[in-house]
Amino acid sequence: MTVEKKRLGDILTDCNLITAEQVAEALKYQKANDIRLGEALIELGFVTEDDIIWALGNQLNLSCIHLNMDIIDPEVVPMISPEFALQYRIIPLYRAGNQLNVCMTDPLDSRPIEYLEKKYSVNVSVSIAKAKDFEAVYPLLYGQSASANGDMPPQIEALGEGDMHAESEKDLQTPDKVLNYILSNALASSVEKIHFETSDDNVAVRFRKHGVLMTKLEIPLKLHSEILQRVKKLSNIPEDAAESVLSGHFRVVSSNSGKRAYLSCMFYPGAESESLIISISDVENVVNTMDPSSREAIDLLGESLLANSGVLYLSGPGESGKTVTQHILLKKFDVTASKIVTIEKNIESIVPMVTQLKVGTDGFSETHDAVKLAVKLDADVIMLDCEDNADSCELLAYSAAGGKTVVISLSAVDACDSVIRLLEVVDPRLLASSLCGFAHQRLVRTLCPACKKPVEFPDELKKYLPEHYWEHKLYEPTGCPQCNSTGNLRKKMLLEYYPINSELTELIIESPDYSKLKEYGARQGIRSCEEQALQLLLDGEIAPKEFMRQF
Structure with a gap:
């Protein structure tokens, strides 16, 4: 981005905020006190910081934002060093494709913009931030040893808001x-x-x-x-x-x-x-520590979602990682080219350039009211993280049939069960014509390889599994420093996915029962989460108790 090269004094004069004589006086004051012209004008009482920000925005067509930690994507923070950020009073916000969004207290200084564009081969988009917001965010972003004044901050004696x-x-x-x-x-x-x-x-x-x-x-x-x-x-x-x-x-x-x-x-x-x-x-931490195979499964789900408009129904029990999956899927879309709206009961992670609607305290009292607004907002992508009524599902299905992409999370035992539940509240033809696919996921705790120990095949599992499984060596957790004494190293996501095709479309129109859906999945080679977990059990990656806890 090339910010028009105009001097601050000229901009403020053009906006009739100060006179040429006041500019001359401020320049003398600036030189005598070794400060910036804007600071000089404010200290002399000629203008306020709000006056300067308004003038810059008006003349340079820049937006002013309220800089805070919630609008900063941690992934782009390393792109600007603490020293560089402090020198030019610039903060990275987020990156969308080839565009890096930053905010500055002095957008007239083109040097940091030119440097970042050359270093990272990106287009830099600039917003204006107030000095006090920069001073508040800088030490939070770059650590306690940093401060916006370049000195060590005073020892914090009380837990402030956040x-x-x-x-x-x-x-x-x-x-x-x-x-x-x-x-x-x-x-x-x-x-x-x-x-x-x-x-x-x-x-x-x-x-x-x-x-x-x-x-x-x-x-x-x-x-x-x-x-x-x-x-x-x-x-x-x-x-x-x-x-x-x-x-x-x-x-x-x-x-x-x-x-x-x-x-x-x-x-x-x-x-x-x-x-x-x-x-x-901590959505970002879950994403960063996710098992590679789990991320690959979500990436494949994302490819299907990008290739097919319609509704993706994502099911799973509580704490199965549905919210994390939805946020990963959202990042597959180009926010600069799409209008994205989310509807959430708990907004756990702020997503830049995404309209996030809250349901519950301090938000919409009814989910359906938020859904109706999301549709009116001309959204290309809608994510509903709190499905709870038939009207919302039907309205979103009609929107998806019209070409929108929708992701709805719901509670179900497995993917087939989610189909049965939806057929009770949505017309089969509408469901089939608006469908992208059905996905179901579980999170299982994988054993720490450093401390897991062999265990006899439990009698409870012998009642469940055929005798030819009993010869497999199973393991249970113990705990060691490597796993913080939990016995488990990380969580692994299991995902079963029924993508839309002509056979599934015809099957849904017929309002199938659970057994017919399972038979269809078997013909398609779709492994259920339970089948995947059983394989992990037999491979020694999860404990018998974990398998029985989940299934």
Whole structure:
């Protein structure tokens, strides 16, 4: 992008915000104080920062944004070094194809733009950010050792709205420090949930990772009560809320790494005092640590979605990774060429240039209202992460029949079960004519190869599996430093997919029962998630308990 080369004084004069005499006076002040012209004009009281931003936007056709961590894609942060960002007061936002989007406090300085375009062979699109927003975001983005003024920032003594930094266990003296310690350790360890469980005289703080609960520390009841009040404040839960079970959410950003996560909180009455469960959603971390074969399966699903407009029905039980899959699929689309709208109960990850509609607290009260708006917004792609009524499914099916691409998540036992459920609420002909495919997924915990140990074939499985399977060597988890004592190394995604074709179209129009759909899948060579998990069990990659837990 080439920003028109005009001087700030001329721009402000053209907009009738200052006079030529004031420009001359500001230039003298600038030289005497070794500051930028814009700073000089503001300090002299000739204009405000808002005046300058308005003039730049008006004259150069640039937009002003509210710079915050939620609109920054972590993948592009390494493209600009902390030193370069501080020198030119520039922050990378996101990349879409060959276009790198950045924001600057001084868009008239073309040097960083020209440098980035030459270095990465991209077109740079510039937005304007306020200086105070840059100063707030810069240390969060590049770490606690960095500050927008170039000096070490003061020690943070309290957990601010969304700020988080690490504490050492010996420094745990205040509720804010304890909360910082718990959250920073949980985020660094990729923990899924944090449990605060009360007893007679203390509270156990336990982390759940890969489905395994481990006690992290114990805290006094009084300190626990103060921490709960702090979390309620962060979650915007009113102090006078009277419900016995309360829910809220907030986001955190690690000041050390810039890592972000979405936290859902549930407060509930315990035997001794109120208890708390915090669920951590870190979509980017899940994507980055995903098993390669799992990513390949989603990539194949994405190729099918790009090649065929229509509705992709994505099913699975709770915590099966459907939200992660949907966000990966969204990134397959060119956001600069498509209008994308998502409808979510919990907006766990901000996606640049995507319209995200929230259902529930602080959002639409009804899913169908959000769906109707999404259709009116002329969306090319619609993602519905909270399907719960027939009207929404029917409206989106009609939209897909008209050429739109839709992804709907729903709960079902398997792909065939999702078809049966949909046939109960959507006309078979409409379902068939608007279809892209049916997908079902599960997440299974794979064993740590460093510490797994052999185990006898369980009697429960002997009742389930034919005798010729019994000779296989099975394994169970134990725990070691390599897997943080969980016994499991990572989660693997299993995906079964029924893509649309003429035979499936005709079959759906006939309103088939479950057995006919399974027979069709067998003819097509589609392996169910259960069949894939059984193979992993026999190969020693998952434990018998994990197989029986899932199936």
